[in-house]
Amino acid sequence: MxxxxxxxxxxxxxxxxxxxxxxxxxxxxxxxxxxxxxxxxxxxxxxxxxxxxxxxxxxxxxxxxxxxLEGYRDLWEESRYFHALVNSLKLSTGVACWVTLMCIPMAYAFARTDMPGKKWFAALSTVPLVMPTFIAAYAFTLMFGQTGWVNHIWRALGGDGVLFEIKSMLGIILVQVFFFFPYALWPMVAAFKAADGALEEASRNLGAKSGLTFVMVTLSLAVPGILSAMLLVFTISFSDFGTPIIMAPKELNLIVVEAYREIAGFFNWSGSAILTVVMVAVAALFFWLQRWVIKGREYGTISGKPVVTRPVRHKGALAGLMIYTSVVLAVPLLAVGSIFLSSVATTWGHHALPNGYTxxxxxxxxxxxxxxxxxxxxxxxxxxxxxxxxxxxxxxxxxxxxxxxxxxxxxxxxxxxxxxxxxxxxxxxxxxxxxxxxxxxxxxxxxxxxxxxxxxxxxxxxxxxxxxxxxxxxxxxxxxxxxxxxxxxxxxxxxxxxxxxxxxxxxxxxxxxxxxxxxxxxxxxxxxxxxxxxxxxxxxxxxxxxxxxxxxxxxxxxxxxxxxxxxxx
CATH class of the missing domain: 1.10.3720.10 (MetI-like)
Known part of the structure; x- marks a missing residue:
């Protein structure tokens, strides 16, 4: 019992x-x-x-x-594998840096200003999250490929050839930047909101100009959140498979593509296993760094009074931030629009717009x-x-x-x-x-x-x-x-x-x-x-x-x- x-x-x-x-x-x-x-x-x-x-x-x-450990030694000696790892690290570092720099003005606008249309901009900022990355990569080829509508406009304006080669490291970086930025944007918004506004007020009261206050005080207070967002984007970019599988040219080796080819194309268990272990190790390292940056790193002041941060209402600053945010959001929106036009086109490629619709x-x-x-x-x-x-x-x-x-x-x-x-x-x-x-x-x-x-x-x-x-x-x-x-x-x-x-x-x-x-x-x-x-x-x-x-x-x-x-x- x-x-x-x-x-x-x-x-x-x-x-x-x-x-x-x-x-x-x-x-x-x-x-x-x-x-x-x-x-x-x-x-x-x-x-x-x-x-x-x-x-x-x-x-x-x-x-x-x-x-x-011979296989890991061969990793350094096998130029294809080693270059794939180095290229992937370069790609992820570039994407993380570009995304961070791009998101700082937008995050500040959402967190600290009365920017007009902020509600709509916030909703549109989630658009990149609804598209699988390989679809986003295809959308960019519709825009910037040899027969893409952007290049049709470019040549109509007197340009020669294409703006840039879409199937390249630059093309992959651009796709990831414009479709991964929401992963960094909202943590950075939270970081700017959490920063103590009293220190900014003190800086201005002591005679510092707005630009100096932003760089020396506001940005410094948000550093932990910004670094965390950067490391998160690095991990996401490093692990992304959809963009490279569509856009990486044959001469550009990336570790995720190499691992896929080794197992799906050659059934090379040894090579795919080594690349898999390396991928997990790199992703784990940067995930740990991201957690380490967040843990216990908050800058502020201790006082008994709640601090109310006054939103920025300077018309020139608001207009500039609104234009900048609109330009950034226009890229993923145009990518979605390009996919839609392709879905209803009879044929498309000879002109900037489809020849017909169906x-x-x-x-x-x-x-x-x-x-x-x-x-x-x-x-x-x-x-x-x-x-x-x-x-x-x-x-x-x-x-x-x-x-x-x-x-x-x-x-x-x-x-x-x-x-x-x-x-x-x-x-x-x-x-x-x-x-x-x-x-x-x-x-x-x-x-x-x-x-x-x-x-x-x-x-x-x-x-x-x-x-x-x-x-x-x-x-x-x-x-x-x-x-x-x-x-x-x-x-x-x-x-x-x-x-x-x-x-x-x-x-x-x-x-x-x-x-x-x-x-x-x-x-x-x-x-x-x-x-x-x-x-x-x-x-x-x-x-x-x-x-x-x-x-x-x-x-x-x-x-x-x-x-x-x-x-x-």
Whole structure:
């Protein structure tokens, strides 16, 4: 009887907690460990098979006995790999610096001024987030390619050739700058808002001019937030797969593209494993630096009076900031417009505008690509259900039980680039006893692992606001802890779950790297269909499918904003 009471009181939740730990162990820790071992041995390693098959175990032991760091030494000697790493670091550094410099005036305008139209500018600043990066890259080719409409205008004005070669390092940087800047903009807005306005007032009272006050005081107070945003953009740029796969020329080696080619084109396990480990290490380093910069670094003054910062109302400054913000936002908006024009064009390329307009491309995708649309919705729904279940209980265990282990495990996917996670999962589950590579199940699990942190952060915030007494009252009335979590805590978590669920659904619909690498032909989602259409030269149907993806994402984000009552300005 005592055993029954113990199980009723603790067994259900404890079993669930260890089941979640097992999930991360099987589908995250073991794949990353496997890919690391492959980088040392140069051959595929079947860790799961080694547990059930003596012959596989013996083979694994023999492979591990020959493990060495020779592959990593070859990384420095193999010019192609080394140049890919160096080029990726250069790209990410350039993007991070450009984005930071570009966002400083905009962030200041949103945080410290009464700039006209600030509400609309804030809403338009989310536009880059709704486009998958490979679609954004294609949009830029429509604008700045050899037959792009921008270059048609350029030549009509007397220019020669093209403004710049779009398929180049500069082209990749421009796409990432204009589509990654929101990741830096809003943290920088928060940094400027948090800066103590009393110090600025003191500076001006002592005779400093506005420009000097901004540089020496305002900007200095926002430095921690600015550095954090810069490091975040560096990590995102380094991990981005969609832009380079579309725009990188053959002579420009980038580490994400090289890793993809090694596994998808050459089945070179050793090379792909080494590049994967390097990607994870670099991403983890800069993610840690970003967290380190944030932690405990706030500049301000301590006083007993609340400080009210007066917004800037200088007409010249406001006009300049408004024009500058409009120019920056015009680029992604024109990119979306270019995709739309391509989706309704009969033909386009001989002139700045299409030769004619039609809706037949939309009819084509709804007729021949219905399965891709259904696949996207089914796969995203599967990842959503799995994410909701796991994230809800992780939030409970972390907040209520202080489970540092689960908190660490659930944060690990943030430092693993999508292409790296895909390669690790393919290698680990490519053979028996868990032969899941090429199945929809493994794709759903990959989506879940990659996007679950968004759900967890959303539910954790709501979990903190739920009083523990309500759960305890349910237990005191005879409910088991598991039943109390499901019937009492669960319904109270619905606002956080709803917002996080939509965010997971949206990001899965847009997911590029894992989809292109892992999606089986029979389960090809919309993003893979767009990518394949671009490779086949079916640009107009690719554009129509892209607009459909953008429309779905926009609608879902509007729903999420209504649920969470977000204020972006």
């Amino acid at each position: 005592s055993r029954f009471r113990f199980w009723r009181r603790w067994g259900g939740l404890d079993l669930l907690r260890w089941s979640i730990v097992l999930f991360f162990l099987v589908f995250l820790i073991v794949p990353l460990l496997s890919i690391f071992l492959v980088s040392l041995t140069g051959e595929p390693v079947n860790l799961f098979g080694s547990l059930v098959n003596p012959a596989i175990f013996q083979s694994t032991v023999e492979k591990l006995s020959g493990a060495s 809706l037949r491309h939309y009819a084509t995708i709804f007729h021949s690509s219905t399965s891709n649309i259904v696949n996207s919705l089914v796969l995203a729904s599967g990842a959503l259900v799995l994410s909701v279940i796991i994230a809800t209980f992780i939030s409970y265990f972390v907040i209520r039980r202080g489970s540092a282990k689960l908190d660490f495990l659930s944060s690990m996917p943030l430092v693993v680039p999508g292409i790296a996670l895909g390669i690790a999962l393919i290698q680990t589950f490519n053979t028996a006893p868990l032969h899941l590579t090429g199945t929809a199940l493994l794709l759903i699990i990959a989506y879940t692992i990659r996007r679950m942190p968004y759900m967890i952060r959303s539910t954790m915030g709501t979990m903190m606001a739920i009083r523990k007494e309500m759960e305890e009252a349910s237990v005191n009335l005879g409910a088991s802890p598991l039943l109390a979590v499901v019937t009492v805590v669960g319904p109270l978590l619905l606002p956080g779950i709803s917002a996080g669920a939509i965010l997971v659904f949206v990001t899965v619909i847009k997911e590029t790297s894992i989809t292109i690498l892992m999606a089986p032909t029979s389960w090809a989602p919309m993003s893979l269909a767009v990518f394949q259409n671009l490779l086949r030269g079916e640009f107009y149907t690719a554009s129509a499918m892209s607009i459909l993806i953008i429309a779905i994402v926009v609608v879902l984000q509007l729903v999420a904003r209504r649920l969470t009552k977000e204020q972006l300005y």
